[in-house]
Amino acid sequence: MSSADDFSNGRSGQWSPWRAMLAEFWYYFSENKGAVAGLFVFIALVVIALLAPFVAPHDPVIQNRDALLLPPFWQEGGSTTYLLGTDPVGRDMLSRLIYGARFSLFIGVVVVIGALTVGITIGLIAGYFRGWIDIVIMRVMDVILAFPSLLLALVLVAVLGPGLINAMIAIALVYQPHFVRLTRASVMAEKTKDYVVSSRVVGAGPLRLMVRTILPNCLAPLIVQATLSFSSAILDAAALGFLGMGAQPPTPEWGTMLAEAREFILRAWWVVTFPGLAILITVLAINLVGDGLRDALDPKLKRS
Amino acid sequence: MLRFLFSRVIVLIPTFIGVSIIAFAFIRLLPGDPILLIAGERGLTEERYAELQAAYGFDRPIVVQYLDYLAGLLTGDFGESIVTKRAVLEEFFSRFPATLELSFCAIVFAALLGIPAGMLAAVKRGSIIDQSIMGTALVGFSMPIFWWGLLLIILFSGVLGWTPVSGRISFLYFFPPVTGFMLIDSALSGQEGAFRSAVSHLILPTIVLGTIPLAVIARQTRSAMLEVLGEDYVRTARAKGLPPWRVIGLHALRNALIPVVTTIGLQVGVLMAGAILTESIFSWPGIGKWMVDSVFRRDYTVVQGGLVLIATLIMLVNLGVDLLYGLINPRIRRN
Numbered sequence: 001m002s003s004a005d006d007f008s009n010g011r012s013g014q015w016s017p018w019r020a021m022l023a024e025f026w027y028y029f030s031e032n033k034g035a036v037a038g039l040f041v042f043i044a045l046v047v048i049a050l051l052a053p054f055v056a057p058h059d060p061v062i063q064n065r066d067a068l069l070l071p072p073f074w075q076e077g078g079s080t081t082y083l084l085g086t087d088p089v090g091r092d093m094l095s096r097l098i099y100g101a102r103f104s105l106f107i108g109v110v111v112v113i114g115a116l117t118v119g120i121t122i123g124l125i126a127g128y129f130r131g132w133i134d135i136v137i138m139r140v141m142d143v144i145l146a147f148p149s150l151l152l153a154l155v156l157v158a159v160l161g162p163g164l165i166n167a168m169i170a171i172a173l174v175y176q177p178h179f180v181r182l183t184r185a186s187v188m189a190e191k192t193k194d195y196v197v198s199s200r201v202v203g204a205g206p207l208r209l210m211v212r213t214i215l216p217n218c219l220a221p222l223i224v225q226a227t228l229s230f231s232s233a234i235l236d237a238a239a240l241g242f243l244g245m246g247a248q249p250p251t252p253e254w255g256t257m258l259a260e261a262r263e264f265i266l267r268a269w270w271v272v273t274f275p276g277l278a279i280l281i282t283v284l285a286i287n288l289v290g291d292g293l294r295d296a297l298d299p300k301l302k303r304s
Numbered sequence: 305m306l307r308f309l310f311s312r313v314i315v316l317i318p319t320f321i322g323v324s325i326i327a328f329a330f331i332r333l334l335p336g337d338p339i340l341l342i343a344g345e346r347g348l349t350e351e352r353y354a355e356l357q358a359a360y361g362f363d364r365p366i367v368v369q370y371l372d373y374l375a376g377l378l379t380g381d382f383g384e385s386i387v388t389k390r391a392v393l394e395e396f397f398s399r400f401p402a403t404l405e406l407s408f409c410a411i412v413f414a415a416l417l418g419i420p421a422g423m424l425a426a427v428k429r430g431s432i433i434d435q436s437i438m439g440t441a442l443v444g445f446s447m448p449i450f451w452w453g454l455l456l457i458i459l460f461s462g463v464l465g466w467t468p469v470s471g472r473i474s475f476l477y478f479f480p481p482v483t484g485f486m487l488i489d490s491a492l493s494g495q496e497g498a499f500r501s502a503v504s505h506l507i508l509p510t511i512v513l514g515t516i517p518l519a520v521i522a523r524q525t526r527s528a529m530l531e532v533l534g535e536d537y538v539r540t541a542r543a544k545g546l547p548p549w550r551v552i553g554l555h556a557l558r559n560a561l562i563p564v565v566t567t568i569g570l571q572v573g574v575l576m577a578g579a580i581l582t583e584s585i586f587s588w589p590g591i592g593k594w595m596v597d598s599v600f601r602r603d604y605t606v607v608q609g610g611l612v613l614i615a616t617l618i619m620l621v622n623l624g625v626d627l628l629y630g631l632i633n634p635r636i637r638r639n
Contacts, residue, residue, distance in 0.1 A: 034439070034442075139318045139319065139322060140322065142315075142318075142319045142322070143319055143322030143323055143325075143326065146319055146322075146323055146615040146618060146619055147323075147326075147611065147614070147615050147618075148573045148574075148576040148577035148580070148614065148618070149573075149577060150577035150580055150581070151576065151577060151580060151595060151611070151614060152611075154580070154595070154596070154599060155330065155599065155607060155611060158334070158599045158607065159330065159333050159334055159335075161335065231446065235446075235448055238448055238450075239448070239450055239581055242450045242581070243580075243581075243584065243596060244600070245599070255448075255450075258450065258451060258454070262454065265454055265457060265458055265462070266457075266458065266461075266462045269458055272451070272454050272455070272458065273455070273458075275451070276448055276451025276452075276454070276455065277451075279448045279451065280443070280446060280447060280448060280451070283446040283448070284442065284443060284446040287442055287445060287446050288442065291442070
């Protein structure tokens with residue numbers, strides 16, 4: 001009985017600083033109105049993406065030969081059956097856009113998780129062990145960063161074969177050097193601090209020191225970089241789709257939709273305007289959140 | 305300074321070797337037999353295959369193949385295009401001026417608009433002007449530029465009919481290239497309207513390519529300016545009774561520009577990535593479109609050579625920025 005009490009006390013003792021941190025974080029974050037607005041838009045997009053099969057009025061890939069290139073409902077010739085009009089083969093724009101949110105958010109999540117885990121692991125190793133392993137790792141990262149990311153991703157997709165999964169792998173690979181550099185720099189800065197030295201003296205092994213002791217104190221810049229990468233990943237994946245190297249038709253990915261719509265730009269403005277607008281809104285919302293996170297997490301910039 | 309220069313050049317060597325390894329590996333990692341890919345012939349006989357294998361050196365140990373490739377790169381031999389059979393280096397330099405011209409205009413456009421906008425935002429910090437400038441900059445930063453290009457085409461070429469949709473100059477004009485820069489060549493040609501045609505072809509691509517650098521420069525100028533405006537010497541200048549425009553335009557701007565110049569230099573990578581998309585949209589015959597076309601034409605030797613050339617170009621520009629920064633700011637040199 002008493003041990004259980006101790007346990008719960010210990011737990012609550014552990015949790016309250018977290019809660020305090022969270023409260024402090026929210027205090028600074030919510031001061032940035034743009035960031036809060038961005039967060040709400042982002043949450044709305046996530047909900048729409050999750051509920052796509054229920055909120056989309058039509059099937060995103062079913063073609064209606066009687067409704068080719070219908071304008072949005074407010075224009076002459078439009079109908080409320082297809083609120084945002086139809087594309088050149090008679091698919092509902094709105095439904096395709098709704099399903100497209102799934103792809104874009106999925107791309108962002110997968111790329112960030114991939115780049116983050118690989119980048120943190122390599123960065124921890126480089127920053128903790130230093131020496132030749134650090135030199136080799138950093139030179140390899142320099143090589144990746146020497147290429148424009150989109151070009152390298154394009155060429156990687158050419159090697160792997162066009163497609164959404166390969167595009168995501170390519171983009172994650174191109175992004176991870178940023179996480180390696182950030183992690184390495186923070187680890188190097190933290191490593192000589194007293195709390196790390198003392199836990200080493202107490203007998204913590206390298207793995208524990210790296211992951212449990214040092215890493216949590218390097219998270220702030222990584223979180224900010226992760227948000228930035230999230231939005232860039234969506235942009236780059238859409239760009240690859242636009243160039244014909246990302247998701248392949250009939251996938252309702254926004255960049256791919258733009259590529260399919262290109263030849264109709266002077267005839268049907270809506271097939272070009274809406275997918276791009278969807279990309280812009282999503283990326284903008286995430287970048288707004290990113291700005292807010294930076295303000296709230298970076299003590300150097302805090303209330304300067 | 306010489307020591308600083310030397311240390312910066314030295315670190316580029318392993319990076320260049322790494323770039324060359326990636327380019328070298330690229331052709332060998334492609335799905336399918338590299339010889340069939342390069343030869344581009346179907347139904348090869350066994351003798352012909354062996355002949356090609358020997359011709360391209362694929363029968364030798366991989367290390368020898370690489371060293372041979374590297375030696376080729378260092379002597380300016382980037383191989384020849386599978387499709388056109390022309391030297392890759394020659395193709396690169398015939399297209400490079402188009403990209404350079406476009407990138408130059410884009411960065412000038414971005415700096416001319418971005419620096420004043422960032423300054424204004426910093427000076428009017430917290431005001432509605434600041435908020436709208438920074439809001440616009442964030443929209444620009446989040447812009448999918450391939451879509452932005454299409455929108456501008458719809459508006460300016462489609463609805464208003466002001467600008468042409470693609471290319472560098474109207475087909476009505478023809479003159480031999482002198483410098484490769486269309487603005488200069490068209491002016492030199494003396495043909496009436498040629499220069500105007502070149503300018504009108506350049507406007508939309510410049511805006512599209514310059515959008516993201518513009519947003520980055522505006523944000524960077526604002527934060528650099530805010531930092532400088534808090535310095536003692538600015539307060540002193542104000543206390544002396546100097547007019548505000550003198551304090552901001554002279555004392556503050558000069559120091560705020562140091563990080564901004566670096567930012568501008570570091571946009572080269574952004575510009576090259578942007579050129580891939582911008583040139584594809586406007587059929588601009590530069591190296592971005594060249595790379596995309598080559599990927600689709602499976603002209604893998606061009607892709608391979610282009611990778612090395614573009615990466616080298618970016619490395620050299622970054623080196624230049626680094627040195628320039630060291631020149632302006634002596635504190636950097638000591639590290």
